[in-house]
Amino acid sequence: MTSHPTTNVPPAPPNAASNMTLDSYRFPSHRLRRQQQEPGRIPLVLVACGSFSPITFLHLRMFEMANDYARMNTNFEVVGGYLSPVSDAYKKAGLAPSNHRVRMCELAAEETSNWLMVDPWEAIQREYSPTAAVLDHFEHEINGVLGGILSADGESRRPVKIMLLAGADLISTMSTPGVWAENDLDHILGSFGAMIVERSGTDMEDALAYLKPWEENIYVIQQMIQNDVSSTKIRLLLKRDLSITYLIPSPVIQYITENRLYMDDDAKSKDKQPTSK
Ligand SMILES: Nc1ncnc2c1ncn2[C@@H]1O[C@H](COP(=O)(O)OP(=O)(O)OP(=O)(O)O)[C@@H](O)[C@H]1O
Numbered sequence: 618m619t620s621h622p623t624t625n626v627p628p629a630p631p632n633a634a635s636n637m638t639l640d641s642y643r644f645p646s647h648r649l650r651r652q653q654q655e656p657g658r659i660p661l662v663l664v665a666c667g668s669f670s671p672i673t674f675l676h677l678r679m680f681e682m683a684n685d686y687a688r689m690n691t692n693f694e695v696v697g698g699y700l701s702p703v704s705d706a707y708k709k710a711g712l713a714p715s716n717h718r719v720r721m722c723e724l725a726a727e728e729t730s731n732w733l734m735v736d737p738w739e740a741i742q743r744e745y746s747p748t749a750a751v752l753d754h755f756e757h758e759i760n761g762v763l764g765g766i767l768s769a770d771g772e773s774r775r776p777v778k779i780m781l782l783a784g785a786d787l788i789s790t791m792s793t794p795g796v797w798a799e800n801d802l803d804h805i806l807g808s809f810g811a812m813i814v815e816r817s818g819t820d821m822e823d824a825l826a827y828l829k830p831w832e833e834n835i836y837v838i839q840q841m842i843q844n845d846v847s848s849t850k851i852r853l854l855l856k857r858d859l860s861i862t863y864l865i866p867s868p869v870i871q872y873i874t875e876n877r878l879y880m881d882d883d884a885k886s887k888d889k890q891p892t893s894k
């Protein structure tokens with residue numbers, strides 16, 4: 618008995634993020650709002666950096682929570698949201714090959730949302746890109762190459778604020794010596810800013826204590842419905858041959874099944890070919 622979908626995952630279109638290489642890379646902007654809808658607000662793009670091995674509903678929920686938070690509590694207008702999977706050079710335990718992680722993020726974004734996108738730029742780099750460099754890349758693409766966004770009255774162009782979207786566990790690593798360069802912290806939290814989703818197991822006050830100099834640029838989002846699904850727990854269930862249905866999007870489950878991901882520790886490093894199914 619299975620509640621998994623039985624149809625095959627569709628192949629990615631040729632111009633999809635998951636088919637891009639360093640040579641063919643183009644910044645995905647198909648869902649980026651090109652004109653503001655609300656005059657007087659500051660246009661905002663949210664960028665979530667992470668392993669996404671695999672992507673879960675909580676990763677997707679973070680964007681919805683941040684969008685609600687921005688609308689209700691700030692003067693920002695969210696005009697786009699990006700998932701930026703880390704490159705294979707990160708070498709974290711449980712990291713499936715980047716082509717698979719990008720495709721899973723793409724399936725999740727395309728199938729469950731009308732505003733989220735996946736940027737494969739970080740994932741396809743041979744070297745690891747620190748988060749500050751990833752945010753610089755978004756700044757360059759959105760405000761440099763695309764020239765920002767058209768104002769609501771259509772009469773001028775405005776720069777878009779780029780902000781990191783992360784869970785509290787990530788922000789708590791910022792006070793761990795040696796994990797983040799001091800300059801990078803200042804660049805991320807001083808120039809860009811961050812929206813932080815609380816996470817059980819992380820004390821928000823402790824996590825923020827070290828980050829006082831930048832507190833005006835840090836927005837803390839409480840989860841009204843606690844969800845502590847994590848990629849680690851999903852991988853654990855898969856290894857034990859237990860169901861992951863209703864924890865991650867069904868096309869992603871289907872993709873994992875078809876590509877036999879997370880079956881054992883070797884599987885992640887062996888199959889580096891993009892799926893052609
Ligand atoms: N349950 C959760 N609550 C709040 N934030 C979360 C949750 N799960 C993931 N995040 C955040 O999502 C971002 C991407 O994280 P990542 O892909 O490393 O996910 P993860 O589920 O924590 O992974 P792993 O279990 O492999 O360490 C991070 O900023 C992380 O803090």
Ligand SMILES: NC(=O)c1ccc[n+]([C@@H]2O[C@H](COP(=O)(O)O)[C@@H](O)[C@H]2O)c1
Nearest residue numbers: 666667668703747748749787796797798
């Ligand atoms: N120095 C840095 O820029 C730095 C340090 C730790 C984590 N990160 C980023 O945070 C994200 C999540 O990392 P973890 O899965 O290790 O929590 C990744 O995208 C990673 O690149 C960046």
